[in-house]
Amino acid sequence: MNFNLKLADISIGVKVNNEYTKDFCKDYLTDEPCEFSVEITQNDIDTERKISKKQNEADGIAVIDYPDEYLEVTALYRKIVAELLKYSVLLFHGCVVALNGKAYMFIAKSGTGKTTHANLWLKNIKDSYILNGDKPLLLFRDKKIYVCGTPWQGKENFGKNEILPLDGICILERGENNSISSVPFKDAFSKLIVHSHHPQDNKNMMATLDLMQNFKNTNIYCLKCNMDNEAAFTAYRKMVKRTFEEELKQNGKLVYKNVGKSMMPLIRENKDIIIIKNRTTGNFKKYDAVLYKRPSVEGRGAYILHRILKVNSDGTYWIVGDNCRKGETVLNENILGILSSVVRDKKTVNVDDLNYKIYVHLWCDLYPVRFAIFYLKEKALMTRILVNKAIHKLYLMITRK
DSSP: OOEEEEEEEEEEEEEOOOOOHHHTTGGGOSSSSSSSEEOOOHHHHHHHHHHHHHHHHTTTTTOOOOOHHHHHHHHHHHHHHHHHHTTTEEEEEEEEEETTEEEEEEEOSSTSOOOHHHHHHHHHHHOEEESSSSSSSSEEETTTTEEEESSSTTHHHHHBOEEEEEEEEEEEEEEEEEEEEEEEHHHHHHHHHEEEEOOOOOHHHHHHHHHGGGGGOOOOEEEEEEHHHHHHHHHHHHHTTOOOHHHHHHHHHEEEESSTTTTTTSTTTTTTTEEEOOSSSOOTTTTTTEEEEOOOSSOOOOOOOOOOOEEETTEEEEEEETTOOOOEEEEEEEEEEEEEEEEEEEEEEETHHHHHHHHHHHHHHHHHHHHHHHOOOOOOHHHHHHHHHHHHHHHHHHOOO
């Protein structure tokens, strides 16, 4: 059986034994003349069976006797990938998420959760989709790197026949908390090479290493993550380089861990996850916890989550942190969104919950009392500082004599 398919913008002639293989490649079939051809024989299938058996034994699992149809598909990709290296195309083992015309590849040790993390993007990041769930091809052309869809897209069969520019690579590692950082190419190289195709001969291995030098100009990250929704937002914010405003516009919500203690005791620093919804109304009311951007001289500003304690007659708001004594007046136009829920110890507290409303009223209605307590504490602290300074000054006077 003969047919042509197109991978990484290259037409390939294929000769196989099973109808299943052509059906497997149906989304990539083409009538264009081929640039090279491959043929899969029964000997190739038998060789693939031996490779599979050896891998099962190395993994310590029972040997799986795959049917010829399955092994033929695997043998076909092996031959194609070996030939594509001549066209500056490299096979990678990873899961690729696409968004806004760009591709983001996630690589990790088996079992870390590449597909699980990608599904978090699909669930939380609007308009994202999986370009390839397992074995994408990378096309190196004109000093740029493109990710190409293939029929070999994992057991979940996530993928599309598209070619998109690679905008970033993320190395996934399991972690209790979610954090992401940039990684220099020299530090990431050993992990990148593990997930690339390894030719058996020295010549092609050297060609592979040469191609991988192109990653020097690629954004590379390391994401330490759990499997909470926040992991997707943490990666998205860094890799796609979105501001809070852009993220709210794109997804309609914002998920992150608060920095600072100004909203204690409700929100603990770097522990509790807060979910902010995009503003849908023009005005807010007393007791709403809102996210606003505080203007600054440099123009960058700061994002603040505090609570409205008073709606002023001119349409502005008097806003104070739950753990603060002093507040500030905020313009309506500077408010970006409103708190919808808090995830505390893996339990979600919605702002519509009765317990939350009781907390808010008690805490905010007692603000004058808390204000007085804060004031007295500050005065006590200042008195202590002044006394310590006086004692220190007296000590210096005595020792000088």
